[in-house]
Amino acid sequence: MFGLCPPHYTHTLLSTPQHQPPGSTEPSRGPALMSRLRPLHRSASKPSCGLTLVSGLCPPHAAQASPPSDSTLVHPDSRPTQLTLLQREQGSIIATSEDFSSSEMAHTEKVEGHKENSTDYTMDGTIDIKGRPCLRSKGGRWSACSFIVVFEAFERLAYFGVAPNLILYLTNKLHQGTVESSNNVTNWLGTIMLTPILGAYIADSHLGRYWTFIFSSAIYLLGMILLSLTVTLPSLRPPACNSLNVEDCKTHTKEIQVAIFFLALYIIALGAGGTKPNISTLGADQFDIYDPKEKALKLSFFNWWTFAIFFGNLLSSTFLVYIQDNVSFSVGYIIPTVALAFSILVFFLGTPFYRHKLPSGSPITRIAQVLVAAVRKWKVPYPVDSTELYELDSEYYSKKAHYKINHSASLRFFDKAAVMIDSNSPWMLCPITQVEETKQIIKLLPVFITSIIPSVMMAQVLTLFIKQGVTLNRNIGPNFKIPSGSLSSFFTIGTLTSVAIYDRCFVPFMRKHTKNSRGITMLQRIGIGEALHIIIMIMAALIERWRLSIVKNHDLVYQKNTVPLTVFILSPQFILMGVAEMLVEVGKMEFFYDQAPEGMKSLGASIFTTSIGIGNFVSSFLLSTVARVTRGGGKSGWIENNLNASHLDYYYGFFVVLNVINFLLFLVVSKFYVYNKEGVEIDNEMKEIATVTVSK
Template identity: 45%
Template sequence: MNESSVVAVNNVTNWSGTCYVTPLLGAFLADAYLGRYWTIATFSTIYVLGMTLLTLSASVHGLKPLCTQKDACHPTELQTGFFFAGLYLIALGTGGIKPCVSSFGADQFDDSDEVEKKHKSSFFNWFYFSINIGALVASTVLVWIQTNVGWGWGFGIPAVAMAFAVVSFFSGTRLYRNQTPGGSPLTRICQVFVASFRKSGVEVPKDKCELYETVEEESAVKGSRKLDHTKQLSFFDKAAVETQSDRTKDSPDPWRLCTVTQVEELKSIIRLLPIWATGIIFSTVYSQMGTLFVLQGNTMNLKVIKSFEIPSASLSLFDTISVIFWVPVYDIIIVPFARKYTKNKNGFTQLQRIAIGLVISIVAMLVAGTLEMVRLNMVKEHNYYELKHVPMSIFWQVPQYFIIGCAEVFTFIGQLEFFYEQAPDAMRSLCSALSLTTAAFGNYLSTLLVNVVMDFSTRDGGPGWIPDNLNYGKLDCFFWLLAVLSVVNLGAYLLVAKWYTYKKALGPSNDVIP
């Protein structure tokens, strides 16, 4: 589209941000009304439509910008509108796919069957593995096609691939286990808040069996198992206290009286929030691969051979390769080995797995900081301040990318499984979407930290920690800062994890097999 760098960067970040907001919409529709199957089916079709428009925008004469000479294209309003319509249809389609696919896949395993339950833990590993296989192909083969063949083919190939994916998804329709949508989760949460505050003066009985619950075996919430009472956040138990006025009514007012299961749904969400918050710092560390790691790499020797230079952004491939390496190692080697000592069928609990990833992310920042310190010492020793590329190979960055990939396998996959397992049955898509928002907040926090650090470090008129010429900066100090924040975050996480109470579901899941 021949946009300026600033406009293009803003458009990319706006679009990326939208891709992390729309999952909240898709997750809400899945849990409340459509169910995960129809949400995936509907939104993946929208995704294919968006990819098709994008392909046409880059291929069809009249829809693609007129280029009079190299890098001089002048898109019309129609062409720009058509292009962005395709782009944002993809963002909308993503909203229904991101929060539902992993949850829908996990739904296919029966929690009441120990063998299937064990396989479900492996499913999350291999699901994340397949995502990274796709990322590897996209960042190598497709980028080469887009650069050397053309954008029409570069967009057309993934459009066709996505169409095949949709056909593949529909082909298994008769085999799927589907969760029944449970109605608006936001309404149920608000009802507990309102009912508990309206009964703030009511005393909760000591015998929790006296709290209100439906007499039927199944929960009043469609698609959800009953949840056993937990002692934490006892204030909300007031919503389940049955008063004399409640007993006189033919049917209880849901804004005055809620079931124990409904109260426990809210408690489960509240208990998840501190774990969710500790994921933001990890996402901040992860986001450095697309920002400061790239800037650091730009100052180093980019040559692979005499006639070929590797773009610094391409080193993120080693993160993808790391994930592809560590997933089978974790599933085939680490889990069986850990199982002997922890006696846990999954090797580690989900909270333990996340904690290990947080520790590894600290190591990644220490390695990145150490590399930058060595690079700056070389600059100082040889007076390389005005040299664009310091004679230090960019491949010295590979360890920090590889370590972050290892941390991903522990923390991101652990979070994926944890949020699925600990979410109420009828809110699993919404909680999966909630876990995705840590990535967005991690990017926002990274931007905030950079701005604060630059404001603070340039007060005396100096170049600051992250100047345009990093040879005059102190990028290593920023990596040390992230390492310190990660250590503090790990301490907070360990406290939260110790306090955490796992949900207690009663009975088998209410799967409906069409």
């Protein structure tokens, strides 16, 4: 019958000790299953064994005191100790312990008669806002995520209250040309997607996800308020201009007006950089991956997260865009500002329910240390036995609520960082877990590179696709005209519909045949979306060629008249792009989060947003370069301010070729990618624990 032993004795009982590196003073290391299931929060100065239930299995010095007669487990210094019961059968108990101050726990746990309470703590090391270990019944899961999802819906209402019509504001109000306005939109979108790197760094190194999010939201709201003022105050708005020549209209615009407008936009980008990587990972943190039921709930989180995003998108691209076109940009920007303020309030109200993970230090610094140490020791030979590589003991990771990763044979060069030498500098010697974390991030880079071109395709939805729609007939009946920015609602409808069908129909169907909990692998999902991009751009090129033929037939090349062709001819490319968004972008978000090391989830989320950001900057580069190169010889280029005199069909054909090349490269990358085994090992360990039977 197992007693309650110190963590390192429990490890000895439940796992086979591994060889200890020569000269190391750390206890022997093993799989450390128990510490991974119940991270400890004991300071290094505490005794190694603070309690016992039954003597016999702990060494004599480990037993400190007998339990009181009422079976309450008490630490020698009178602090209550938390028990996590993994198995109890006929009086037999396997458990790990975690002690914390009496101010953090209002009652002591009793073994007898309180089995449900003793198993109510999360097993992933999460804590509440006051730093106490989380009770499973008091928060987390969808009770916490409901606040987060509502926040995201209204925050997206604010964000997409600006984004869909931004190119038209730049064109019609700030009097910018097609290339300049398109590039300004994609540059802003790119910045919004790159600033999460800073937000993730601050969260992981200093403030944690919750407080980084709170401060960033305040900056975000400040930017929205300033943006509303720039379109409301007459002194900050350029006067109207009806000239067909963009250069003539630019003379009416003051530099200070443009500067303040873009200042507001980039304040928004800075604030969004702190919210984007942390709100999604905070949502994922609400599900304990060591609990099978919660892990199952987490599988659909990212899909419904996307549903909330595009629900807010749909409202903004219809209701708000209509107000901006038919009432004023002033009212159209004030409403999303109020929506953002409301979303922050909703998030704040959910504070008592959130589970939090402690900041684990800068992942960028940890990665840099491995790279530097490996390079500096490139001449040092590998040890014959991989267990001689440097590693910290399991109890260290337990106290830090970190996760220990076993050594892998891939990317062996980086193992040099863990080869033991005389120096103890973190820039010369890194533990295996840190090395494996670095390997896992490096493994993501090829997928990251092949995910940039799909993001370039998404950038066209809010730029050239919208500009095409402006030239077409948008009337529905005699009295209603579809706002140009509302065309993105077709994209949103495609995403919303496909998310629901994918999650509720496709995944359950495929799960029966593939035995994969996701239905198909994450890379297969992304690959299907990338193949769909090829089809979409072929379709877009053919539709644009049709539009240009109508323009020439009606002699409208240099006329401002509407092309006699319904705007609904663009709906297939918008809708299918929404389906591709669900496959590629949601797949990327899930992939980079899932495959990032447990202590670098925020970095994984920022890798996802970085791919989108770089995609937007690449879109700007390609648009400017193609416009300049094709304009030579006195001929009209592929992209002119006048789309009727342009050749977007050629430009979309160029995208077809680019997508084919990228897709072939993606197939090679995905073929050789090996998924991290950590998640599989956790699943297997949970199954083993569930079937353990301990005899009396």
